[in-house]
Structure formats: structure tokens, C-alpha cells
Amino acid sequence: MEELLFSKNHTWILKGKNESVKIGISEYAQEKLGAIVFINLPEVGDSLSMDESLGDVESIKTVSDIISPLDGEVIQVNDVLTDAPESINLDPYGSWLLEARVEKVADDLMNVSEYADYLEQL
Amino acid sequence: MMYDLVVIGGGPAGYSAALEAAGLGLRIVLFEQDMIGGTCLNRGCVPTKFLVHVAELYTQMKKASVYGICEGNPKMDFVVTMQRQKEIIFQLRNSLEQLMKQKKIEIVQGKAQIIRKGMVCSGGKNYETKNILIATGSSPSEPFIDGAITSDELLQLDYIPETMKIIGGGVVAVEFAHIFNSFGTNVIMCIRGERILRKWDKELAIGLTQSMKRKGITILSNCSVEKMKEIEAEVTLSAVGRSARLDCILEDSLAIEFDNGIVVDEFGRTNISGIYAAGDVIAKSPQLAHIAMEQGKRIVRHIVGKFLPNPASMIECIYVHPEIASVGMDEAEAKNKDIKIITGKQTMYSNARTLITGGERGFIKLVVDVESLEILGAQLMCECASDIAGELALAINKKLTVYDLAQSVRPHPSFCEAVTEAAEKVLEKMR
Numbered sequence: 001m002e003e004l005l006f007s008k009n010h011t012w013i014l015k016g017k018n019e020s021v022k023i024g025i026s027e028y029a030q031e032k033l034g035a036i037v038f039i040n041l042p043e044v045g046d047s048l049s050m051d052e053s054l055g056d057v058e059s060i061k062t063v064s065d066i067i068s069p070l071d072g073e074v075i076q077v078n079d080v081l082t083d084a085p086e087s088i089n090l091d092p093y094g095s096w097l098l099e100a101r102v103e104k105v106a107d108d109l110m111n112v113s114e115y116a117d118y119l120e121q122l
Numbered sequence: 123m124m125y126d127l128v129v130i131g132g133g134p135a136g137y138s139a140a141l142e143a144a145g146l147g148l149r150i151v152l153f154e155q156d157m158i159g160g161t162c163l164n165r166g167c168v169p170t171k172f173l174v175h176v177a178e179l180y181t182q183m184k185k186a187s188v189y190g191i192c193e194g195n196p197k198m199d200f201v202v203t204m205q206r207q208k209e210i211i212f213q214l215r216n217s218l219e220q221l222m223k224q225k226k227i228e229i230v231q232g233k234a235q236i237i238r239k240g241m242v243c244s245g246g247k248n249y250e251t252k253n254i255l256i257a258t259g260s261s262p263s264e265p266f267i268d269g270a271i272t273s274d275e276l277l278q279l280d281y282i283p284e285t286m287k288i289i290g291g292g293v294v295a296v297e298f299a300h301i302f303n304s305f306g307t308n309v310i311m312c313i314r315g316e317r318i319l320r321k322w323d324k325e326l327a328i329g330l331t332q333s334m335k336r337k338g339i340t341i342l343s344n345c346s347v348e349k350m351k352e353i354e355a356e357v358t359l360s361a362v363g364r365s366a367r368l369d370c371i372l373e374d375s376l377a378i379e380f381d382n383g384i385v386v387d388e389f390g391r392t393n394i395s396g397i398y399a400a401g402d403v404i405a406k407s408p409q410l411a412h413i414a415m416e417q418g419k420r421i422v423r424h425i426v427g428k429f430l431p432n433p434a435s436m437i438e439c440i441y442v443h444p445e446i447a448s449v450g451m452d453e454a455e456a457k458n459k460d461i462k463i464i465t466g467k468q469t470m471y472s473n474a475r476t477l478i479t480g481g482e483r484g485f486i487k488l489v490v491d492v493e494s495l496e497i498l499g500a501q502l503m504c505e506c507a508s509d510i511a512g513e514l515a516l517a518i519n520k521k522l523t524v525y526d527l528a529q530s531v532r533p534h535p536s537f538c539e540a541v542t543e544a545a546e547k548v549l550e551k552m553r
Contacts, residue, residue, distance in 0.1 A: 037471075037483055038332065040325050060471045063485070082328055083335060 006115035009067035022096035131257035133160020135401030139418030144225035153234035177304035260402035265360030287355035291318035295361035390421040445507035450499030466548030474535035
């Protein structure tokens with residue numbers, strides 16, 4: 001948890017090796033969405049643009065865009081989620097959506113305690 | 123006698139052209155070597171949609187107790203099923219033949235050969251004509267696995283196999299997988315690539331993959347030919363595409379341009395004046411009956427000098443449950459064309475009709491041009507998607523905007539209410 005950085009749009013990133021990061025959605029986001037039934041993710045090679053939708057997540061309540069916290073390129077997609085999107089509800093920080101090669105990340109990413117404070121204000 | 127038009131082939135392209143031509147007072151003759159109605163009516167759309175209906179009925183009956191209808195376990199009698207299928211096809215073919223007779227269309231049963239421009243020969247008799255339409259359709263591509271059957275043979279089956287291996291991941295493959303899975307067959311799909319429906323919108327393909335897997339259909343992706351051969355199954359269906367059917371209708375000396383199908387322009391003209399082609403036989407054909415019908419009519423209009431405007435949108439449907447339809451452009455195509463788009467997606471969980479009918483996961487997605495706000499395309503995975511697609515195709519062809527769609531009143535409760543909601547999602551994003 002401590003190594004995660006969060007965006008205001010409730011995605012998290014985890015820095016990996018060679019300028020790559022994994023992206024997921026936060027506990028808060030999965031709880032707001034409710035039972036997740038489908039996840040629509042980009043493909044390997046697709047480019048990601050900061051503050052733009054990288055895909056969407058469907059729950060039985062709603063469908064919500066996943067807003068990219070960075071500019072970059074998709075290098076891996078977590079295909080497990082295609083068959084079992086409910087894994088995000090069960091383990092949002094273990095269920096990474098995709099891995100991306102980063103060009104630039106958002107300036108206003110928060111650490112876990114800053115994100116907790118941010119959620120308090122919502 | 124000089125004909126205005128000779129039509130070779132009595133499938134959707136051929137009979138639609140013949141009916142259009144008869145309505146415009148042209149002197150025509152249509153040749154059919156097999157059965158009027160072509161692949162669509164006899165070995166394609168109609169018999170498979172009949173089986174889709176049976177599959178749906180059977181599935182609904184098995185779930186009927188949820189609705190308080192309790193009458194034991196339903197059982198399939200596939201001999202009766204196939205007999206009913208034959209009756210429906212016979213009835214439809216009969217109606218079509220009657221209609222053509224009423225319109226005084228001369229039908230000749232037999233193979234026809236174009237012996238030269240303006241001259242067709244059949245059964246030793248020559249027919250002189252101003253124009254020729256080649257509408258000879260397609261047939262399933264040859265299986266590359268020993269013992270495999272094609273969709274033509276599968277539709278003659280009179281029993282439900284325990285296991286079925288399907289080679290291919292296109293529309294025909296997924297429809298048969300859906301049908302036989304519903305009947306209780308253990309279906310294994312073998313595909314060469316990463317995913318089924320590789321020519322389709324990714325979300326539709328992945329959505330259907332998820333739905334099929336949940337119903338117990340096994341999908342083996344990146345499957346080598348060796349692996350495909352190894353898998354044991356009672357029936358192996360080869361669904362690896364269809365090939366244009368020429369059946370020696372062309373004299374080599376005619377030199378009609380051919381590239382995996384007859385090459386035509388937007389009016390259906392081949393490189394030889396007075397010779398047209400339509401439907402599955404043409405190069406890059408989408409192999410859809412409704413497109414073939416439109417092409418047939420378009421050609422006749424061209425012959426009489428009354429041009430039809432080009433339809434802007436292509437409608438493609440997959441008859442699985444829930445149905446899938448795609449109209450016009452999807453996100454990937456817009457991206458490739460550098461068109462800036464905005465999308466609106468409405469899921470069907472909150473749609474009253476969907477819940478009432480026990481519908482599964484589904485959605486309607488609109489693809490809208492950011493600048494003009496015109497509807498460019500739509501992808502649907504929901505009950506009655508093929509019907510709702512008609513409204514969206516009209517919107518695209520008439521260049522309606524997302525406001526037009528949002529403001530149109532739709533019945534409540536209905537599946538198509540989700541179109542309003544998807545349009546509103548686009549408007550929300552724009553605020």
C-alpha cells in the first residue's frame with residue numbers, strides 16, 4: 001500500500017522496473033461501483049493520455065470511465081480480469097489492470113495518507 | 123428475344139434484383155441451378171436463425187420455474203426440430219417463388235454460362251440480353267482437417283452431438299457454438315488468433331468471449347493446426363470462411379477481373395460493360411444477405427439510370443444471446459481515420475425489459491463525432507440488438523446528431539430506451 005500513488009480519479013499506480021508502472025483502481029472506486037461485471041481495457045501497444053479514458057469498468061449499477069493518470073504506452077494487460085472482473089472487488093490493489101511504459105505521470109498524484117485525506121473531503 | 127437483364131443466381135442479391143427489375147418493367151430471366159433463396163434461405167441465415175430461436179426457447183423453458191412455470195424438464199427431439207426447420211424453409215421458398223411468378227419473372231432451373239458479353243447459355247439454349255448480373259454467391263471454404271464438416275452439412279444433422287469441435291472464430295463459428303451449447307453439446311472452439319471475432323469491435327468480441335465461457339463453451343486461442351487435430355470430438359465443424367462461387371459460369375476469354383471474388387465498382391459494375399456482380403461472389407464482400415439485397419437493387423437502378431444514394435452505414439449482426447450488432451464506425455476505425463470521437467455507453471442492467479426477460483450483461487454504445495455531433499456508429503450487445511440497429515443505421519445515414527437521438531421518444535419499457543440513455547451519456551460527457 002505504501003508504495004502506491006493515487007490519482008484524484010481513483011486510480012492507483014505502482015512503479016516497477018524500467019520506467020514501467022502498473023495501474024489499478026482504488027478500494028474507494030470499487031466500493032462506489034459495486035459488483036463489477038466487465039472491464040474494457042486497451043490493447044498492448046495502445047497509447048495512454050493523461051486525464052483521458054483508458055477504458056471503462058462496468059458494475060451492475062453503472063459504467064464508469066477509467067481515467068489515465070499518465071501519458072504512456074500499454075505493454076501488458078491483465079487478461080485474468082476479462083474472465084474474472086469481480087477480482088477487482090475482492091482485491092483492488094492486487095488486481096492491476098495494465099502495465100504501461102511511462103512518458104509522464106500526473107503532477108498531483110497522492111500517497112496513501114494524502115489520498116485518505118482527499119477522500120475525507122469528498 | 124432480347125432481355126433487359128439476365129440474373130444468374132436466385133439468392134438475396136439475385137432475387138432482389140429480379141423483383142426490383144420486374145417492378146421497373148424490365149424484361150428479365152433468372153437462372154438458379156439449385157434452390158431459390160440461395161444460401162441465406164436454404165443453408166444460412168434462415169435455418170440458423172431458426173435454430174437460434176429453438177436454442178433460446180429451450181433455454182427459456184429450462185429457466186421457466188423462475189417465473190413460476192413448473193412443468194418438468196424439457197427435452198429436445200432434434201428430428202422434430204429439423205423437420206420443422208425444413209417446413210419453414212419450404213414455406214418461405216414457396217412464398218418467394220410465388221411472388222416472383224406474380225411479378226412475371228421468368229425462372230429457369232439450371233446452370234447458366236456467360237458465353238460472351240450479352241449472351242448466356244443454359245441447357246443448350248442461348249439467351250440474348252442487354253445486361254447480366256452475376257449473383258452466384260459463395261460456398262463454405264474447404265475444411266483443412268480430415269473428417270470436418272461445413273455449415274452446409276451441419277444443417278443436415280438429425281441428432282445433437284455430445285461434443286463438437288469448431289474450427290474458426292468468426293460469426294458462423296460463434297453462432298453454431300451458441301446454438302449447440304444451448305442444446306447441451308460440449309463445444310470447444312479452436313481459433314488461430316488471440317480472440318474470436320477478430321474483425322469486430324474489441325469490446326463486443328471480449329464481451330461475447332466472457333459470455334460464452336460462462337455458458338461453458340471452451341475457447342482455445344492461439345491454437346496450432348496440430349492442436350486442432352488432436353482434440354477429440356464427435357463432430358468437427360469447419361467454419362473458416364466462405365469462397366466466391368463461380369461454377370464455370372465465366373468463359374476465360376471474358377477476362378472478368380477477379381481477386382478472391384469478382385471486382386466491382388460502387389454500382390456493381392465489373393470491368394466488362396453490361397456485366398454486373400453482387401452479393402457474396404464479389405471481392406471483399408461482407409457476405410451479408412441484407413447488403414446483397416441492397417446491391418442487387420442498386421444495380422437495377424443503375425441499369426435504368428435511377429441512382430440510389432450510397433448507404434453510409436454497414437449493419438452487421440450476430441445472432442447469439444444476447445444479440446450483437448454493429449452499425450457504422452467503431453472506436454478503432456475512428457481512431458485509424460483520425461476522427462475525434464466521444465462515446466456514450468449504457469449498460470442493460472437497469473433496463474426494465476432486460477430484467478423482465480432475464481437478459482444477460484449487455485450494452486449499447488454510441489460513437490459520436492466530437493465536432494459535428496453526428497452519430498458515426500453504434501455497437502450493441504443486448505436483447506433485440508439486430509432490430510435496434512435499424513434505427514441507428516437510419517440515424518447515421520440521415521446524419522442525425524446525438525441531440526436528435528436523445529430527444530426522440532422511445533417506448534417504456536423497451537430495450538431501445540438504452541439508446542436514449544447512451545445518447546444522454548454522451549451529452550453528459552460534453553458538459
